[in-house]
Amino acid sequence: MKLYIKYMVSLRCKMLVKEELEKLGINYTSVDLGMVKIEDNVTEKQLETFGKNLKKSGLELLDNERNILVEKIKSVIVEMIHYEDEVPKVNDSDYISEELGYDYTYLSNTFSEVKGITIQQYIIMHKIEKVKELLLYNELTLTEIAHKLHYSSVAHLSNQFKKITGLTPTYFKELKEKREKNLEDL
Incomplete structure (x- = not known):
């Protein structure tokens, strides 16, 4: 069981x-x-x-089987973006479908009906969280981050980042540096 x-x-x-x-x-x-x-x-x-x-x-x-499937989809996405050394180079839909053994259209429809957003929107949200994390670590350039997460360009990553957070990646990084400086000044 x-x-x-x-x-x-x-x-x-x-x-x-x-x-x-x-x-x-x-x-x-x-x-x-x-x-x-x-x-x-x-x-x-x-x-x-x-x-x-x-x-x-x-x-x-x-x-509920549909809720269970949605949780499995979410787990695969979180694992794919946050815990793999590098995001798989295959298409997201192929990767998720292969990992779970279901047709992607079925997975996508089930996910959208249960969560009210698409799998792609969920992936983008998690990618942006990963970008924030990588920016805060300050170990990779924006170009390296875009490459690591398989964005077609830095501009594409920046546009998605701004659309989700309301900030540019550069400004987000500057805020972090200002906070650190303010803490040092205390």
């Missing part, structure tokens, strides 16, 4: 899920990226209690 849980990937969340399973005497084989694999049958009472306990901690037990 597999249970899907909506939570951020963190050691704290994994530990919390494991603790709840152990409190209820539910044997599991693994707790991974939003998914728990259970060894035995779980009673309705155990499942209900598990769901309530998770909710108290800000986690959510997913039981």
Whole structure:
């Protein structure tokens, strides 16, 4: 039996899920990226209690197949953008489709219906978050960041960044430097 849980990937969340399973005497084989694999049958009472306990901690037990699929899509995108050394060079749609084993049109329609935005919009939002992170680290130039995230040009990255944040990447970086200088002056 597999249970899907909506939570951020963190050691704290994994530990919390494991603790709840152990409190209820539910044997599991693994707790991974939003998914728990259970060894035995779980009673309705155990499942209900598990769901309530998770909710108290800000986690959510997913039981709707469409919501589960959307969480899987989101996980693949987050992994692809934030945790891979480099964004895969293949088309985003091909990558997501291949990772999840579904036709991209089906994934795209399901995601849009459940979340109210397209997969591409979700990807762009995460790419911009990654750009912010890389700008704050100050290790790469904007050209290197554009290349790393497979933007066609620095201008394309800058336009998307401004559209999402209301700031240019250069101004965003300047704000960070001003904040640092102000902290030093204290």
